[in-house]
Amino acid sequence: MEEQKLKTRIDPITGEIITELEDSPEVIAEKQLFKKNPARAQALRDLMFDSLQAHIDGMNVPAEKRDEMMFILIANSVMDLVFDAPTTDIAMESSYCFDEMLGMALANKKFEVDIIAEAKKAVESVKREDFPSDEAYLEGLQAFEERWWDMGQPALGMRSPNDAIYEMLGKYKLNEE
Numbered sequence: 001m002e003e004q005k006l007k008t009r010i011d012p013i014t015g016e017i018i019t020e021l022e023d024s025p026e027v028i029a030e031k032q033l034f035k036k037n038p039a040r041a042q043a044l045r046d047l048m049f050d051s052l053q054a055h056i057d058g059m060n061v062p063a064e065k066r067d068e069m070m071f072i073l074i075a076n077s078v079m080d081l082v083f084d085a086p087t088t089d090i091a092m093e094s095s096y097c098f099d100e101m102l103g104m105a106l107a108n109k110k111f112e113v114d115i116i117a118e119a120k121k122a123v124e125s126v127k128r129e130d131f132p133s134d135e136a137y138l139e140g141l142q143a144f145e146e147r148w149w150d151m152g153q154p155a156l157g158m159r160s161p162n163d164a165i166y167e168m169l170g171k172y173k174l175n176e177e
Contacts, residue, residue: 048077099174104161106168113155115164122148 005022023031052073061069079098083091104115126144131137152158159167169175 044074044078048074052077099169100165103165103169103174106171107156107161107164110168111156111164115156115161118153118155119145119148119161 007022156164
């Protein structure tokens with residue numbers, strides 16, 4: 001377990017010396033990556049909602065398609081911001097990871113399954129007592145998990161998880177270069 005560090009700061013108003021535990025890297029990541037999303041959503045609304053709404057108004061979109069068009073424009077704008085922010089190599093890697101997660105989510109929806117939960121159940125079926133050492137067990141777990149992604153699964157209509165994900169990506173042409 002990682003040892004937590006103490007941090008000390010001085011309150012600029014009272015001059016009081018305050019000592020508190022420093023957040024772990026996991027807590028810091030959780031705060032930065034997810035806890036700020038409600039505030040980010042409001043900031044994005046303030047940044048683009050009015051201009052996107054005006055854009056849709058200028059397109060003469062039928063009333064029944066306005067919400068869908070707004071969602072697509074917002075999602076596209078957010079992805080532009082996200083993938084434009086980092087360096088090109090990080091943006092490329094992030095986009096591939098995003099596509100894979102999107103493909104998995106679409107496969108989960110289509111087959112009404114949670115592929116990650118299925119993978120976890122399968123890996124839990126590998127027993128330590130079937131291996132001569134802890135090292136062999138860990139190697140066996142890793143090898144099994146790698147094979148599992150290419151094995152036909154009943155929950156996926158006997159497609160492998162990789163094939164089901166690839167199929168979903170193909171529907172949207174996300175598996176093309």
